[in-house]
Amino acid sequence: MDILNAFVAFLNFVFVPGLAYGSQLALGALGVTLIFGVLRFSNFAHGDTMAFGTAFVILFTWWFKSMGISAGPLPTALLALPFGIAVTAAFVLGTDRVVYRFYRQKKAAPIILVIASAGVMFVMNGLVRMIIGTEEQNFADGARFLLEPKAFKEWSGLAEPLAIKSTAAVTVVVAAICVAALFWFLQRTRTGKSMRAFSDNEDLALLSGINPDRVVQVTWIIAAALAVIAGTLYGLDKSYRPFIYFTLLLPIFAAAVVGGLGSPLGAIAGGYIIAFSEVIFTNAWKKVAGYLLPADWLGDGLLQALSTDYKSAVSFSILIIVLIFMPTGIFKGK
Amino acid sequence: MADPFLIGDGMTGGYGPVDILHNCTISVEKGQIAVIVGPNGAGKSTAMKAVFGMLNLRGGAVRLNGEDITRLTPQARVRKGMGFVPQTHNIFTSMTVEENLEMGAFIRTDDTIRDTIEQIYTLFPILKQKRNQAAGELSGGQRQQVAVGRALMTQPSVLMLDEPTAGVSPIVMDELFDRIIEIARTGISILMVEQNARQALEIADKGYVLVQGANRFTDTGKALMADPEVRRSFLGG
Numbered sequence: 264m265d266i267l268n269a270f271v272a273f274l275n276f277v278f279v280p281g282l283a284y285g286s287q288l289a290l291g292a293l294g295v296t297l298i299f300g301v302l303r304f305s306n307f308a309h310g311d312t313m314a315f316g317t318a319f320v321i322l323f324t325w326w327f328k329s330m331g332i333s334a335g336p337l338p339t340a341l342l343a344l345p346f347g348i349a350v351t352a353a354f355v356l357g358t359d360r361v362v363y364r365f366y367r368q369k370k371a372a373p374i375i376l377v378i379a380s381a382g383v384m385f386v387m388n389g390l391v392r393m394i395i396g397t398e399e400q401n402f403a404d405g406a407r408f409l410l411e412p413k414a415f416k417e418w419s420g421l422a423e424p425l426a427i428k429s430t431a432a433v434t435v436v437v438a439a440i441c442v443a444a445l446f447w448f449l450q451r452t453r454t455g456k457s458m459r460a461f462s463d464n465e466d467l468a469l470l471s472g473i474n475p476d477r478v479v480q481v482t483w484i485i486a487a488a489l490a491v492i493a494g495t496l497y498g499l500d501k502s503y504r505p506f507i508y509f510t511l512l513l514p515i516f517a518a519a520v521v522g523g524l525g526s527p528l529g530a531i532a533g534g535y536i537i538a539f540s541e542v543i544f545t546n547a548w549k550k551v552a553g554y555l556l557p558a559d560w561l562g563d564g565l566l567q568a569l570s571t572d573y574k575s576a577v578s579f580s581i582l583i584i585v586l587i588f589m590p591t592g593i594f595k596g597k
Numbered sequence: 598m599a600d601p602f603l604i605g606d607g608m609t610g611g612y613g614p615v616d617i618l619h620n621c622t623i624s625v626e627k628g629q630i631a632v633i634v635g636p637n638g639a640g641k642s643t644a645m646k647a648v649f650g651m652l653n654l655r656g657g658a659v660r661l662n663g664e665d666i667t668r669l670t671p672q673a674r675v676r677k678g679m680g681f682v683p684q685t686h687n688i689f690t691s692m693t694v695e696e697n698l699e700m701g702a703f704i705r706t707d708d709t710i711r712d713t714i715e716q717i718y719t720l721f722p723i724l725k726q727k728r729n730q731a732a733g734e735l736s737g738g739q740r741q742q743v744a745v746g747r748a749l750m751t752q753p754s755v756l757m758l759d760e761p762t763a764g765v766s767p768i769v770m771d772e773l774f775d776r777i778i779e780i781a782r783t784g785i786s787i788l789m790v791e792q793n794a795r796q797a798l799e800i801a802d803k804g805y806v807l808v809q810g811a812n813r814f815t816d817t818g819k820a821l822m823a824d825p826e827v828r829r830s831f832l833g834g
Contacts, residue, residue, distance in 0.1 A: 453703075456692070460700045463689040470683075471747070472675055472704030 269554035271423040276550065281535075281542040283431035283500050286438035289534025290493035291511065292518035293445065293527055294486040300462035300525035301482040302363065304376035309490055310512035311387035312355060314505045316491030317498045318395040320347035321402045328404070336406040338433065338499050344492065352487040358383055359483050367479075384509075391505045400503040403430055423550075430500040441492055442531060445485070449527065454481055462525060510575065514541065517578040521585050523592025532593060537578050545571045600663055602627045602786050603679075603755050605648040609656035616655065617643045618810040623788070625755065625803065630777065630787040632801035632818065634794035634831065640810035641790045642684065642759055648788065649681050649757055650674050661755070676704060680753030684760045684790075687744035690733025694724050697732050697743050701750030710750070717746040720776060738769035742776070749780070756780060758789040762796075774800050795832050798822050806831055 291313060298306045306312075323343035333339045362383055366376050409432040412424030419425075449455040454477075461468040461478045469475065494508060501507075518537045522529025548566035569576065585592060604624035611617035617640045625631035633641045646652055648659055650671045658667045661677055669677065689697050698717060702710045718725035721742040727735060732743045741761055748756060761777070762770040770793060778800055781787050791797035798804045801818030806827060814827050821827050 453699075456696055456700060457703060459692060460689050460696075460703075463691045464686055467683070467686060467689065467747075468700070469672060470675060470681060471700050472672060472751075473700070 265554040268421050268423045269551045271419075271421055271425050272551045272554065275423065275425045277539075277542050277546050279425075279427055279431055281539045283428075283434045283496075284542065285535035285538030286434050287493050287497040287500065287534075288511075288514055288518045288538050289531040290438055290441060290489050290496070291515040292522065292530035292534050293442070294489040294493070295515055295519040296522070296525055296527060296530040297458075297482055297489075298486050299519070301458060301478060302367075302376070304373045304380065305516065305524075306486070307377060307380045307512065308358075308384040308387055309486070309515065310508050310510075311384050311391065311505075312351060312487060312490040313494030313497070313511065314391045314508035315354065315387050316347045316351035316487065317494035317503055317508070318391050318505070319350045320344055320491060320495045321395060321400055321498070321503060323347060324402050324404075334405060336429070338403055338405045338430065340402055340404075340495055340499055341433070341437075344495055347495065348488045348491045351491050352484045355483045355487040356480060359479065388505070388509060395505070397505060400498075402503065403499045405429060423554075428500070430496075434496040434500055437492060437496060441489065445489075445527065448485075454478075458482060513575055513582075514538075514578040517582040517585075520582055521592055523594040526592065526594040529592050529594030537581060540581055541574045541577045544568045544577045545574045600660055601625060603648070603659075603661050603788065605644065605657065605659045607657035608644065608647045608654055608659070610647060610652055610654040611643070612652055616810070618647055618654075620656070621647075621807065621811055622657075622815075623648060623805055625786045625788045627754075627786055628781055628784045629802035630781050630789065630800055630818075631803040631805065632797045633788070633790045633805045633807060634797060635805075635807035635813070636831065638809075639807040641807055643810070644805075644807060645757055645759055645788065645790050649679065675751060675753075678751070678754040680748035680751055680756045682741075682744045682748045682756070682758045682761060684763060688732045688740055688747065691731060693729050694732050694735070694743055695728040697747050698724075698750050701747035704751060713750055713752060717749055720749075720779065721746055738765045738773065741765060741769075741773060745773075745776070745780075749785075753785065755786045755788060758787065760790050760792055762791065762793055770796065795822070798832075 291309065295306060295309050320340050320343045323346045324340045327339050327342060332342065334342050362379055363376060366379055406429045408426060409429045410425060410427040412426040415425045449459055457468070457473045458478050458481060460471065461473055461475065497511070514537050518533035519530050521536055522531070522533030545567065549561065552561060552566055601624035606622055608618050608621045609616055621640070621644050623631065623633060623644055633644055635641050643652065647654060650669055654667060658665055660666065661679065666674060666677060671681070689700060692700070695714065698714050702713065723739055724742055724746060727739065732740060735743065745758070745761065762773055765773065774796060777787055789797065798818040798821050804816060804818045804821040805812060806814040806821065814821060814824065816824070
């Protein structure tokens with residue numbers, strides 16, 4: 264029984280939150296990696312693209328609620344997603360037209376595009392504050408739990424509860440659908456293949472008659488969609504504060520780099536590696552250990568490697584270790 | 598005299614302010630093989646790139662089937678029926694062999710792309726075996742076959758090859774030359790830059806020996822091979 268209790272505590276405090284957070288990071292990192300693969304620069308504005316898109320999803324959610332539209336047990340935000348994506352995609356395409364295209368035509372070095380994207384980041388940051396403010400917004404509705412802790416305890420007879428928030432479940436399901444759709448698109452469709460070809464060898468892609476403008480546009484639209492979905496899922500699962508999305512940039516980049524920049528598969532793997540590392544390092548293991556070890560071995564501590572305030576340090580350390588020892592990442596990116 | 602099928606006529610120009618080509622003329626007839634040879638730095642690749650529109654000409658013209666295409670971009674020339682195999686970076690390494698061929702046919706909108714792929718598999722049977730393997734995992738010779746296959750996917754009337762046998766073994770080189778002859782027999786004109794001058798001239802209908810960006814000798818491949826001066830200076834005796 265003790266081992267089972269320990270296992271349930273592990274699932275409840277490490278596995279389920281890690282899986283949900285990892286899915287959110289993976290979607291974010293996919294956007295970063297696609298932009299890097301096709302446009303060949305690290306888009307610093309990705310975190311704020313997430314904040315921007317989520318802000319619109321929240322506005323649409325409020326509007327839908329005011330009209331009495333809801334998605335039943337599912338969050339209303341899922342209905343608002345397509346509209347948030349449309350607004351964000353339009354904005355991002357506009358940014359490309361106004362900012363990035365200029366540098367692309369001048370064949371500017373990637374670092375210049377990175378700095379330009381930092382500028383875009385600040386502009387989006389400001390816009391988001393003007394649109395929805397800096398306050399925390401809670402826009403999750405529908406059923407709160409997929410698996411209620413009380414129900415689980417009654418069913419299993421264990422001392423430890425297991426709770427699965429519906430937002431965590433929605434996150435994992437939506438992320439799985441998005442990833443499957445993205446890979447189908449990249450592997451099976453003509454446009455998707457042309458994106459991969461362009462990312463692989465730009466000159467040869469041009470020689471083959473692939474239209475670079477179209478590839479760039481499609482890439483921005485997909486990256487915007489992924490950013491809005493990742494941002495909305497994160498906001499539903501935790502809460503929405505524009506500043507938090509700015510700080511999400513670090514774990515997202517760490518995930519993309521760990522997996523190998525430019526590799527979609529790597530972005531997903533990286534997302535889960537970063538998420539689970541953060542959760543494992545900042546989790547208080549006392550509860551799990553309490554079931555497995557004799558009481559007098561435990562001592563007074565929480566068995567917590569780092570306080571949750573320091574979770575960025577975990578992604579930072581992984582980022583640095585990967586850059587030193589395997590700069591191309593797990594899946595041999597660029 | 599009627600123009601040859603493809604001609605770069607009196608081309609003068611270079612990448613920057615300095616001219617590399619000086620009144621250089623390269624041409625190829627329908628279904629024939631023309632080979633450009635010459636010492637290192639003679640402007641062989643530059644001449645071919647000029648024909649394909651990859652550098653600005655200050656003088657001369659390029660005509661394909663009588664049409665002046667001097668001002669067209671390389672991409673537009675591909676649509677006019679010119680296929681180009683660069684010397685390096687000529688395949689999509691992360692994509693499968695079959696996807697490489699599909700990308701070659703990107704500009705085509707007809708529904709016979711499948712047939713062309715099968716034709717290329719007939720020409721290069723090894724590619725059919727490796728169709729689902731990433732092109733970057735293939736050997737040097739096989740990669741060149743993918744590169745040539747990709748360029749053939751547009752069903753070009755002219756195929757331009759920049760040192761197709763660079764870095765492959767002599768056996769593979771003979772094999773590649775055999776395939777190139779086969780391609781020419783289907784009516785496609787071949788314009789090729791070659792480092793292996795002797796072997797290339799053997800299969801050439803027409804040979805161009807360039808020196809310092811200008812035509813030095815122009816004749817049939819056989820005649821050039823027989824010319825004592827060409828032999829002494831460029832073929833090593």
